[in-house]
Amino acid sequence: MIHLGDNELVQRTLGGDRNAFGTLVERYQAQVFTIAWRMLGVREEAEDVAQAVYLKAYEKLNTFDTRYRFFSWIYRIAHNESVNAIERRSRMQGLDEGLESADGHLESPDLPEIIQKCISQLDVNHRSVLVLKYVQDLPYEEIAGILGIPAKTVKSRLFSARTILRQIMSREGLADHD
Amino acid sequence: MIDQTIRDLVQSEVDGVNGPAESARVQALVRESAEVAGLYNDLKAIAGVLHQSAAVPPTLKPAVMRAVERMPVPRRLTLLQRVFNIIAHTPSPVEVVMSNRPKSVRNRVAITGVALGVIALAYFTFFYPSPFDDEAAGTIGSVKKYRSEQISANDVQIAGADATEAAAQRFARISASDKAALADRMNLEERKAMLDRMGVAQRAALYASTSATERIAAWDRVSMTDRTKALAAVPVNEKASMVDRLAMTDRVKAFNALPVAEKAQLVDRLAAAEKAEVFQAYASTEAKATLAANSSVTERAAAASKMTAEAKALVAEKMVCTERAKALDRMPAEAKISMWDRMPAEAKISALDRLPRTEKLAMLDRLPAEGRGILFASMSVEERMSSFAKMSVDQKAELLGSLPLEERAFLGSKVPVEMRTAVDGKTAEFESRTASDAERSARGTD
Numbered sequence: 001m002i003h004l005g006d007n008e009l010v011q012r013t014l015g016g017d018r019n020a021f022g023t024l025v026e027r028y029q030a031q032v033f034t035i036a037w038r039m040l041g042v043r044e045e046a047e048d049v050a051q052a053v054y055l056k057a058y059e060k061l062n063t064f065d066t067r068y069r070f071f072s073w074i075y076r077i078a079h080n081e082s083v084n085a086i087e088r089r090s091r092m093q094g095l096d097e098g099l100e101s102a103d104g105h106l107e108s109p110d111l112p113e114i115i116q117k118c119i120s121q122l123d124v125n126h127r128s129v130l131v132l133k134y135v136q137d138l139p140y141e142e143i144a145g146i147l148g149i150p151a152k153t154v155k156s157r158l159f160s161a162r163t164i165l166r167q168i169m170s171r172e173g174l175a176d177h178d
Numbered sequence: 179m180i181d182q183t184i185r186d187l188v189q190s191e192v193d194g195v196n197g198p199a200e201s202a203r204v205q206a207l208v209r210e211s212a213e214v215a216g217l218y219n220d221l222k223a224i225a226g227v228l229h230q231s232a233a234v235p236p237t238l239k240p241a242v243m244r245a246v247e248r249m250p251v252p253r254r255l256t257l258l259q260r261v262f263n264i265i266a267h268t269p270s271p272v273e274v275v276m277s278n279r280p281k282s283v284r285n286r287v288a289i290t291g292v293a294l295g296v297i298a299l300a301y302f303t304f305f306y307p308s309p310f311d312d313e314a315a316g317t318i319g320s321v322k323k324y325r326s327e328q329i330s331a332n333d334v335q336i337a338g339a340d341a342t343e344a345a346a347q348r349f350a351r352i353s354a355s356d357k358a359a360l361a362d363r364m365n366l367e368e369r370k371a372m373l374d375r376m377g378v379a380q381r382a383a384l385y386a387s388t389s390a391t392e393r394i395a396a397w398d399r400v401s402m403t404d405r406t407k408a409l410a411a412v413p414v415n416e417k418a419s420m421v422d423r424l425a426m427t428d429r430v431k432a433f434n435a436l437p438v439a440e441k442a443q444l445v446d447r448l449a450a451a452e453k454a455e456v457f458q459a460y461a462s463t464e465a466k467a468t469l470a471a472n473s474s475v476t477e478r479a480a481a482a483s484k485m486t487a488e489a490k491a492l493v494a495e496k497m498v499c500t501e502r503a504k505a506l507d508r509m510p511a512e513a514k515i516s517m518w519d520r521m522p523a524e525a526k527i528s529a530l531d532r533l534p535r536t537e538k539l540a541m542l543d544r545l546p547a548e549g550r551g552i553l554f555a556s557m558s559v560e561e562r563m564s565s566f567a568k569m570s571v572d573q574k575a576e577l578l579g580s581l582p583l584e585e586r587a588f589l590g591s592k593v594p595v596e597m598r599t600a601v602d603g604k605t606a607e608f609e610s611r612t613a614s615d616a617e618r619s620a621r622g623t624d
Binding site for chain 2: 014029
């Protein structure tokens with residue numbers, strides 16, 4: 001089943017073949033999880049969001065228009081679910097601040113976590129565009145379609161995001177890690 | 179300052195969207211200008227870092243597939259529906275607001291949601307054509323027949339009237355596997371048709387003749403869809419009547435035999451007080467923690483949205499401290515915070531000990547002053563410092579006011595100079611308020 005295209009797998013799923021959906025899960029789980037993790041910065045929350053993404057996708061699979069690409073659709077769900085999770089978190093009185101100690105340094109010096117912490121300091125708009133760009137090297141137009149903004153905005157936002165991120169990373173002493 | 183056009187060109191190069199001519203131009207610019215070279219290298223470095231993807235948790239796919247197994251297969255839309263969707267601009271899944279409104283099933287006698295499901299299923303699985311209907315009631319021909327290996331449709335005889343008691347006795351005599359095999363040969367409609375011919379009392383009498391093991395075995399043989407249909411088809415008063423006939427041990431046995439997801443689904447149908455009772459009476463600590471851990475985020479959200487604040491509080495109250503701590507361990511941060519708000523101080527301390535430092539700080543932020551004082555005392559110096567630095571002036575003052583002098587002096591010295599006057603003032607105010615409260619209390623005039 002692994003050789004089948006996304007649309008074929010969608011059709012099989014709609015025909016009652018849950019294994020076909022399993023193949024879709026397998027195929028995009030790394031990207032979906034990475035989007036959630038990059039957006040949220042907490043693995044446990046990212047796993048929950050990734051689960052929710054797939055369940056929502058399964059539930060609404062009959063509304064998926066096969067003229068479009070499945071991965072764009074699932075990335076869009078992943079992005080929106082992540083944003084919803086961030087909003088829910090904000091309503092719970094700023095967990096983001098709670099994840100960071102007062103002196104600005106996490107106890108673990110692990111590089112990926114520090115980079116993730118830097119990404120978490122970006123605002124959601126910048127974070128979204130950056131995360132989607134690097135999940136699968138999506139072209140600007142694809143990101144624009146997922147986020148519902150013009151491709152030109154994607155490009156300028158991407159530049160600002162990278163610039164800000166670079167500043168944050170320098171501040172965190174990450175210049176040497178490049 | 180790099181020109182906007184050059185900046186875009188460099189960015190496009192890093193993103194791999196430039197053509198050969200544009201790439202050559204970027205390379206030339208990089209050679210000529212240190213500033214452009216710096217920008218190019220910076221963007222490349224960031225791209226290199228961000229291209230790293232996260233390691234996928236091995237539990238992700240199994241958890242999704244477990245949940246998918248329990249969900250109905252999404253139906254293909256008809257052409258008409260598709261056209262309608264286009265015209266009406268049906269929102270995409272990501273726009274759909276999921277609504278999980280609680281069903282208003284409030285059965286006063288249904289002490290256990292679990293028992294409800296088992297009973298309802300048992301109706302349709304075991305029940306027999308009514309002996310009270312002269313025209314169409316059925317009965318079992320010979321007990322011996324059902325002990326044969328193959329059961330045919332002829333084994334079920336449509337006969338005249340028979341006494342419920344006799345039918346129940348005969349039914350009780352055949353083995354559980356024969357009963358199940360018999361039920362298997364009927365579809366849901368047939369079972370329901372037979373059931374419809376019987377009165378509540380007769381159904382109850384027949385039901386009472388089956389053992390808990392038989393009921394559970396029957397439950398296991400029916401699909402989830404049929405279970406749900408069956409459950410929905412049984413009126414509340416009948417459920418109540420059946421529950422009354424079950425011994426408590428049978429109820430517990432039936433509950434424990436159900437998969438976690440079904441337990442949760444059935445519990446959803448209960449009122450707040452019933453939920454609390456069921457949770458306390460039937461679930462072990464491990465089961466409670468497993469229930470929380472095995473649910474997907476959607477299920478957890480659905481369950482939480484279906485519970486009122488009163489229900490949540492009741493459930494929390496019924497748990498012992500270690501149970502709360504254990505359940506808390508397995509929850510995502512957001513759920514932890516929500517649960518945290520409902521815990522008494524001693525439970526918080528026990529739970530807090532099990533949390534990593536970052537989560538501990540987030541939890542601490544949400545406490546009222548007196549709770550924070552207790553918890554603060556149980557934290558390490560490093561944790562205290564981190565937490566203290568994050569507090570507002572008011573929070574700092576209240577905390578200082580509730581600490582012994584020695585600790586207050588130490589922490590007070592850590593307050594930034596520009597905040598000290600404000601904190602000192604607020605601390606004095608807090609102390610004076612606390613002292614007068616205590617005095618009033620002592621005089622009994624409060």
